[in-house]
Amino acid sequence: MCENHKSDKGVFLAQVRYNEPIGDYYYRLSLEFSGKGAASFAKAKPGQFLEIKVNTLSNPAILDIPEHLRDASRRNVLLRRPFSFVDIQEIDENKTVVDIIYLVTGASTVRMTTICPQDELSITGPLGNGFSIDSSKDCVILVAGGVGVPPIEHVANWLTKNRKDVKTVAFIGARSKGHLPFASTQKADAKTIEELESIGVETFVTTDDGSFGDSGFVTDRLGKWLSANKIDTNKTLILSCGPEPMLANLSKLAEKSNIEAQVSLERMMACGIGLCQSCAVEVEKKPDNQTNDNSTETTYKLCCKDGPVFNSKEVIW
Secondary structure (H helix, E strand, C coil): CECCCCCCCEEEEEEEEEEEEECCCEEEEEEEEEHHHHHHHHCCCCCCEEEECCCCCCCCCHHHCCHHHCCHHHCCCCCCEEEECCEEEEEECCEEEEEEEEECCCHHHHHHCCCCCCCEEEEEEEECECCCECCCCCEEEEEEEHHHHHHHHHHHHHHHHHCCCCEEEEEEEECCHHHCCCCHHHCCCCCCCHHHHCCCCEEEEEECCCCCCEECCHHHHHHHHHHHCCCCHHHEEEEEECCHHHHHHHHHHHHHHCCEEEEECCCCCCCCCCCCCCCEEEEECCCECCCCECCCCEEEEECCCCCEEEECCCECC
């Protein structure tokens, strides 16, 4: 069971193993923790995240910055930036390797492209609550859009290692072939996502422009699959991460299909531990059985502390 149990979060130094581009838009950053940091991140679960101190990083040379990001890259960066895990490997009791994938999209991530092997970074984590997979589930459907791929790839690997009894199917969407954050899909002759297919995860891909896989939205492809396949909805679970419109459509589809769904949300996060309360998520207010309060009022939870993973029925879309 991929349970949410408290890992010992803290601020740790990590040594950079590599920081390599994936196509034109993404980078994969690999971090090595030792000592207490290694022990803490070895307990982290898919769906949790870390925060990187980026205000000490320098900008690349101006000609190395994509033209559309040159103005944005001049902004001052004060706060740490959150990133979910794409992979965690416990090498031994004193060494844990954590990989993240980031989209180069603003001042912070432009600076992150200058990170080099052997650099040391200040990391806060592991933070938040990850995906929870009950032992009664025997089919897990993974749905990811664009930059939401990393935690979904992470949970796919976790399932194949820890829940071999579970049938895992993945649905991956992106704007185009180039926007798929996988090394394998950057090859000119790529036909499948090797990172998922190689571990036995049946994978369906859609792109907005039809440049890889089917043309269209990933939720539409999932809907067709659900109509064509007989599954026990009580034993099926959907896990998803991606743009909020995609997650909202997924939530409707899951409810219509009577399938439990968990969604990993993205918000602007400052502290990462619930103090600043800048990452509020509107959710349904649970009925109060003691006062018989069954009102339809809503309340707010914090994405960094209560999430980033929520039950899809809980979120007010």
